[in-house]
Amino acid sequence: MQVLTAIHSLLSIKSENHLKLLNTLEILIKKHGQFKENISTFVGLIIDSVNNLDILTKMILILDNKIYLELNYCKLINKITEAYIEKGDLQKAYDVISKLDLENVNTIDLDLKLSILIKQMKLCNKLGKYEDTIIFSKKIIPKQIFKFKDLKSKFERQYYLLLIEVYNESDDYYLIGTTLKNLLPGKDESDKKESFEESELIDCVNFLMISNYDTHLNMHLLKDLQQNNKDLNKLPNLKKLLDTYLSNDLITPTDIKELVISGNYSFNKKFDTHVKQLNLKIIEHNIRCISIYYDNIHLDRLSVLLNIKASDVNLESILMDMINGAQIFAKINRPLGMLNFVANSNEGGSDNLLEQWSDNVELLLSQLDVIDHLITKEQITYN
Incomplete structure (x- = not known):
């Protein structure tokens, strides 16, 4: 190791003869009798001291497919990517880092692994490769990774905000709302977030309200x-x-x-689209309320109660979508222009049993989460 340190000092620090340094490294790697740990440390010294992009790029071929140098290979790719980002060449940065398959690297620590994955997601978003962002995001399992406090504080917010950018591009309102909810403080004291972002709470509520109605999805989260x-x-x-x-x-x-309360994403750049969607959800809400108090109602009278004009809104289309989506149970009598609300034939039947079962499973899972947290807390205490 002393010999290798001296070689590094002579060729990298004193003379900056990087090509000679690479040739020496290539020769040493081919000598299988050398100590692998010493070679790995030597490679680490070179990566830390060399900033020449051409030299670093040539090192990729030397380190590639060397299992005992896989950690150094990841650090090298990360450094080259950073250099391209600083130069503003995002496409080259993406081409370099996207080839890195972290799933096959066993010696990498979680901090560096998450740092590289977050960088991959950022580059994908900046280049508009949103499908690739989702692929890279699947390699991070929040429940397993963000249970560690240091990783949670360092990477959680970045991870979720990058996903929100993707969902916002595809107008997936429910996924935006649920992702934002992960950034909000919960009822459990152990789940308190360090800071309260007003715009995140506004966006979370807005997107859950304008997402498709479902008692077990957005409505359940809004009630929570x-x-x-x-x-x-x-x-x-x-x-x-x-x-x-x-x-x-x-x-x-x-x-x-x-009713519009603007957030960071909601009612901002896509103001007209979000207002139109909110208007639709308000109409649907009002129809659900009316179905509670009326057995039947004339469509003209319904329009008056909903405060809409027949020329502006296709009320029949909205009603048909709500009936097909089981938001209301009704029949439309076109000749008479009447809407007849009918009793839910499944009320108290199989659907009700399924709903109870779903609620019980949800309660069970929440209890398991609490138990898991307490066990982890005990383990940490005893350790």
Whole structure:
């Protein structure tokens, strides 16, 4: 090791003869009798001291497919990628780092692995390769990785924000809302986040409200936010809107834009699209409320209660979508222009049993999460 350190000092630091250094490294790697640990340390010294991009690029071929140098290979790729990013050549940076298969690297520590994966996701987003972002994101399992406090504080926010960029591009409102909810403080004291981002809470509520109605998905999450998120009290207008949306009261503003509360992503760059979607969800909410109190209603009267004009909104199409989606149980009598609400034939039947079973499973899983947290806490304490 002393000999290798001297070689590094002579060729890299004193004379900066990097080509000679690479030739020496190539010769040493071919000599199978050399100590692998010493060679690995020597390679690490070279990577740390050399900043010449051409020399670093030539090292890729020397280190490639050398199992005992796989950790150094990852560090080399990471350094080259950083150099290309600093130069503004994102495409070359992506071409270099995308070839790195971290799943086959056993000696890499989690910190470096996550750093490289996050970098891969960032480059994909900047280049518009959103499908690749999803592929790289699958290599990070949040429940397993972010249970470590240092990794959680360092990478969790970056990971989720990069995913939100992808979902926002495809207008997947439910996934944006659920991803943002992971960044919010929960009811469990151990789940408290270090900081409260007002825009994240606004976006979370907005996207869950304008996503497709489902009692077990967005509505369940909205009720959970209403009951357990104390930060909503700091945003009275948002809390009022959420309370009304989850109630059985009609929402009939003179202008739908009165309800708009802009966040970082919601009602911002895609303002008109989000307003149109909010308007649709408000109409659906009002129809669900009306179905509670009416057995049948004339479509003209329904339009008046919904505060809409028949020329502006295709009410029949909305009703058909709600009936097909099991949001309401009704029949449309076109000749008479009537909407007849009918009783749910599955009420108290198999659907109700499935709903109870789903709720019980959800309760069981939440209890298991608590137990898992307590066991981990005990293990850490005894260690």
